[in-house]
Amino acid sequence: MSLRSPLSKAVGLGSAKHGFSHWWWQRVSAIALIPLSIWFVFSVVCLVGGEYQTAVDWLSSPFNATLMLLFVLAALFHGQTGLQVVIEDYVHTKWVNLSILLLIKFASALLAILATISVFKVVLGG
Amino acid sequence: MQKERPLSPHLQVYKPQLTSMLSILHRGTGVFLALGTPVLVLWLLALAGGAEAYVNFQACFNNWFAQLLVFGWTYALFYHLCNGIRHLFWDVGRGFEIETLYTSGKAVMLISVLMTAVTWYFAVSRLGGAA
Incomplete structure (x- = not known):
């Protein structure tokens, strides 16, 4: 017998309340990365070993920059998102877990900007 | 009585399955690719930094270790890409039959190696032409 209310089951959120969105956005970014990474590899092969001005x-083309x-x-x-799952799976000491997760988030924000x-x-x- | 029970997994006689190995490799390549993102950002910084910064950045790749890393990132990207598509099929509930799992796993291994080989063939022939 489950003690969860029918509403809680239907909404499907665990104790953290945001499990689905993490999973969902990981998939959304994965699908976006299929064409983007093929374009990226193709572009790098075209630029490899080339002049600064060529690159x-x-x-500078708005299309390539976008x-x-x-x-x-x-x-x-x-x-x-992927590193977060790996850390959550293997690092069980609370403060180490939290520290690495924060480090990953700050580093990603820094790199993005x-x-x-x-x-x-x-x-x-x- | 209890001694005769097999312990699982019995590591000395444990036969690794293709499916579990590919799953571990998916995670491994994912972490490895994430570690490569700072290098990608360094490339963009070098482009924004001017001709001298760009030449310095390119010079960092004139050794076998850096080239091995880039080769590793190429393979990791294609493997993670192909196996990621396999994962997306599982996400919509398809491809879970044992036979299909092995066929798709072998296809992922073959296609990722082929894509890496084609990419490096073109990259090396471009470099050869420039030099």
């Missing part, structure tokens, strides 16, 4: 011209930002931000978000500002700087020709 700048390439990233896809690059989408790729980096989706990758950072997806990576952060660094990437965004860099791409904008190239696009705007600074």
Whole structure:
């Protein structure tokens, strides 16, 4: 016999109240990354070993800059959700667990903003 | 009486299954790719930093260890991509039959190796042409 109320079962939220959205957004970012990562690998192969100016011209196109930002931000978000699950699975000491999770979130935010500002700087020709 | 019961998993005679190995590899490649994101951001920073910063960034990849890392990231990306698609099929409740699991697992291994090989073939031939 379950002591959960019918409403609690139907809503399907556990004690943390946000389990589904973590799972869902991990999938949404995964699907977005399918075409984006193929585009990214193709682009890197085209730029590898090339001149600075070639790479700048390439990233200066609004189309490439948009896809690059989408790729980096989706990758950072997806990576952060994945690392969180790994930490939650293996690190059981509460304060270590919390410290690493915070570190991952802060590092992802830092990388996301660094990437965004860099791409904008190239696009705007600074 | 209790001594005769097999302990599970009995590691000396434990035969690893393709399915569990691919599952571990999915997590492993995921963590490895996440560790690569700072390098990707460094590339963008170098692009924003000017010609000198970009040349310095490129110079960091003139050694076998860095190239091995990039090769690893290429394979990890394609493996995680292909196996991720396999995961998405499971998410909608498809492909759970044992036979299908093995077929899709082998397909993922084959396609990820092929995609890595094609990518590096083009990258190396471009580098060879430039040099």
